[in-house]
Amino acid sequence: MGKLTVGALRAVLAVVFAGTVLVQVLMVWVLVSGNDPEDGTLPLTAFRVVTILGLVTAQVALVCVWRLVAMVRRGTVFSHAAFRYVDGVIGAIVAAALVWFAVTAINAPGQREDPGVTVIMAGIGVAILGVALIVLVLRMLLAQAVARDVEATQLKAELDEVI
Numbered sequence: 001m002g003k004l005t006v007g008a009l010r011a012v013l014a015v016v017f018a019g020t021v022l023v024q025v026l027m028v029w030v031l032v033s034g035n036d037p038e039d040g041t042l043p044l045t046a047f048r049v050v051t052i053l054g055l056v057t058a059q060v061a062l063v064c065v066w067r068l069v070a071m072v073r074r075g076t077v078f079s080h081a082a083f084r085y086v087d088g089v090i091g092a093i094v095a096a097a098l099v100w101f102a103v104t105a106i107n108a109p110g111q112r113e114d115p116g117v118t119v120i121m122a123g124i125g126v127a128i129l130g131v132a133l134i135v136l137v138l139r140m141l142l143a144q145a146v147a148r149d150v151e152a153t154q155l156k157a158e159l160d161e162v163i
Contacts (some may be wrong), residue, residue, distance in 0.1 A: 001072050004157050009069055017062045020055040027052050048097055057096040064088035078142070080151045086139045090132050097128040 027048050064085040071077040071085075104121040111117045 006069055006073050010066065013062050013066050013069075017059060020058055020062075024052050024055050038052050038061050047103070050102050050106065054096060054099040054103075057092045057099060060095075061092035064092065078146050080146065082142060082146075083139065086135065088144060090139065093128065093132040093135060093148070097132065100125040100128055122138050 031045065031048055067085045068077065068082060068089075071079075071082055076082075101122070104118060104125060107121065108115075109119045
């Protein structure tokens with residue numbers, strides 16, 4: 001991965017992370033201060049809490065991707081240490097799906113006349129879980145690559161002994 005690519009990706013990750021923190025701070029401020037511009041009904045408060053939790057899942061994924069990019073840049077991504085961050089991304093995506101299902105459940109009573117919206121929202125939650133499965137498959141590919149890298153290192157060491 002080139003320096004320009006890494007720099008651009010890190011800039012995007014930093015901007016998105018800063019934006020999520022800003023939104024979280026503002027939402028927490030509204031919840032704690034009692035200066036709610038809305039009427040403060042339970043669904044609005046629940047939506048704010050769930051949104052804050054959803055942003056946490058995004059932040060966890062951003063930090064894990066940042067660490068993986070650093071490993072790619074150093075050439076150490078094909079190691080067992082990378083699994084911790086890939087697992088973090090998978091966990092964050094699953095948590096985001098659960099948060100989305102919570103949003104769907106909170107929103108469902110207001111959709112009694114048009115339950116299709118709730119079905120579509122549930123479908124989006126399933127799609128988010130599908131993304132987690134895709135990353136899981138990529139984790140399996142990483143595991144194979146790490147195994148091949150270890151095997152190649154051992155074979156090279158044996159070849160060096162022979163020579």
